[in-house]
Amino acid sequence: MKTAIYILLSLFLVTLRGQEDSSVDTIQIPEDALISVHPADMGLDPSSLHTKVDSIITKGIKEEAFPGAVVLVAVKGKIIFEEAYGYHTYDSIQRTAADDIFDLASVTKIAGPLPAIMKLVGEGKLDLDAPFSTYWKRWQNRKDKKNITLREILAHQAGLEPYIIFLNEVLKKNGKPKRRFVRAEPNNRFQYRAYDGLYVKDRFDRKMYRMIDRSKVAQEKKYRYSGLTFLVFPELIEQMTGDSYEYYLQKNFYLPIGAPTLGFRPSTKGFSNKIVPTEEDSIFRHTLTQGWVHDENASLLGGVSGNAGLFSTARDLAKMMQMYLQYGIYNGKRYLSGDTVREFIKVQYPENDNRRGLGFDKPLLGNDTLALEDAYPAPEVSPKSFGHSGFTGTFVWADPKNQMVYIFLSNRVYPSRDHRNLYELHIRSAVQQVFYQALERKITQAPAYGSETISPGRQ
Template sequence: MSFPKNKITFLLIGSLFISCFVIAQDKINQKISYGNPSEVNMDSLYIHTKVDSIVNDGIQNEAFPGAQILVVKNHKIIFNKAYGYHTYDSIQKVSLDDIYDLASVTKIIGPLPALMKLHSEGKLDLDSPFSNYWKPWKRRKDKKNLTVREILAHQSGLSPYIVFLNEVLKKNGKIKKRFIQNKSNKRYKNEAYEGLFVKNRFKNKMFRQINRSKVSNVKKYKYSGLSFLIYPDLITQITQKNYTEYLQENFYTPLGTTTLGYRPKTKNFKNLIVPTEIDTLFRKGLTKNWVHDENAALLGGISGNAGLFGTSLDLAKVMQMYANYGVYDGKRYISESILREFTKIQYPENENRRGLGFDKPLINNATLSIKEAYPAPEVSPESFGHSGFTGTFVWADPKNDMIFIFLSNRVYPNRKHRNIYNLNIRPKLQQVFYKAIQN
């Protein structure tokens, strides 16, 4: 039997399309595996030389005492290296399975997957007022019409932050006993730190202040963490399940992320937990095994703003699932259309680069120099991620099939250490992996 030439061409194109589709499907059905740069057409010598130089320069300039970098390209871990020590005394070396305080990276690894899932189930409408779900805002004239979309995109005019620590400290710096006790009892259950228990009702005080906080009349990009303090309670309210259990059941356990979670001190991990700041104000000592962010601490360590801890490998699994638009190891966690919606710029006309919860590259990032860009100028406009105050940074680039994870404790010994920013370390490191791709 013979076919006309145009039919043969059609069959060949059809079979090529099917094989490409199968390859693409196989790719997103894969787990992350270990490989080396040459397998994915990257220059290994260039990567190691450049990364070693940038990180060691950062350590010498006290940008951080140690750091860890994990990079996934085409679902293969092609770089996974630890540098330096936990502290500047050079006693405890950084290890690949160390657990870090993720700070604001919590926002996209904690509440955000839950919010996306709830949106996909029709339980959270992005363009409805947030007050439909958080009832106290119904009574606030300046908040009752703010939409979920505006709030997640940092476009709502909410105040950036409230320092709740001021509420528990006297003018002389001593802790107010009516809010913090040294021993746990039925009225003081929320453990902020070893021997510091917060009054259960203090959360209500925090929420009242958030509810009463000022909202700007100007609708433009202003980063605010206030709503993220509310999300765990909101998620519990909507799902009728404990927030941390909901995350564990729907995301962390099926993804195989064994270290991701809150309050690591209570979990008896064999992994070492990297310390953050020597706190002279509140905890009066080295903050280690407990969340660094004071607002999260006053909520007992569980917040949507900060409080998650985890390893670089566990973070890579979540970010790879995002880069696959909701699928990892053959299981779908979030619908593709919803992940695409959350990871796109929402208000470009207002020069707001943000997605929904996710950070995005600067608008026109590709045209900027490495000094001006955020993150590296080579990342695709489709890419997204988030950074954390403690010196953490995660970024997924679906177009280039690359995940970049950087973990450090730049706030050691104190938060005045800002050379991670001054030396532009994270964008420079990320750029190395794009420049290493051989055409």
């Protein structure tokens, strides 16, 4: 019944048209949604692509960078590569499938609150250069925060603290949860579900806001990544739109573009897709975390947050990135102002050695001059490209110049977040590089990651 209602809502909302915009887009906009084609149809050698990607992914699995992964690449609105590798866990029981649902971690930032903020900016309801306290009233009496602009916040140029571990407020010294914040059963004051048998006090978000209010701000304005305001963006979006944060995103973006798995709390949606597990949590949930957000701060908000909490299949996430790549248009409909998207994907403070756009990550400054092991992401990406990474092992990137969308989903935090070979082996950038070199007809030998390969679907 729940799935049927969700599908009916999808069919209704998919008829809604995005906002109209008269700006002229400079790339060719496909009339249709993303579709799969054979790589040869795009002039690419499928055998070469698979050999190189399989080798890199196989090396990652053998080195326990992740137990499984999904890679999707679209060029000019056509999916040329969509493959699943490995298993959900190292016990090799549940094979990874291309339509598995992954915990996106910080990719949530650009696929959750950011499109809503972009829409509000495009509608003139938010001003990037006005003090954020104009809208987030709590900061009007905070001397160190009242003049910080939304532009500075989104470009990580505001000097805000990177992170606050709110779990420290919830757990006793012996590791057990404090009953004033966490209960084993829900009631009218404890409805935020952090996991099975863990319900957080409804007003714990207010405690978060107070701690963020009191957090320090660096005096020097320079690049300093911070996720704090992404915890308050959902509340701001609800105040400004009158809709719940989750519903606003579903109504205006996820369901109209045909991405039903892109959302929060997938365990409550009744999807037939398998949900990939993340970490064997020994601190808070004391079990394998699966179907509920891995990030502890987002879990204390019931799994619906702006810093983390989104789940998706690779294909549904690719639709969102394709919409960005096409400056707000997808499948013939406009969802965001083209001028707004262009502003958000642009480097904001290059004079301060800050590579960031507004919410979006960007290539390292001078990235094209670096070797693969020093670059971020692949050296071949264009300066116009943008994306974001996620703590669980996820990565998304879009390149308007080359009209490429790249999705890499994995659960590198299984069984523990201490597994860091995904970074040490530069796997995500190495896979991305394969497709750039193929498009450039540079069929040179990729970096040696091992001679054995695992064919997709036959692990």
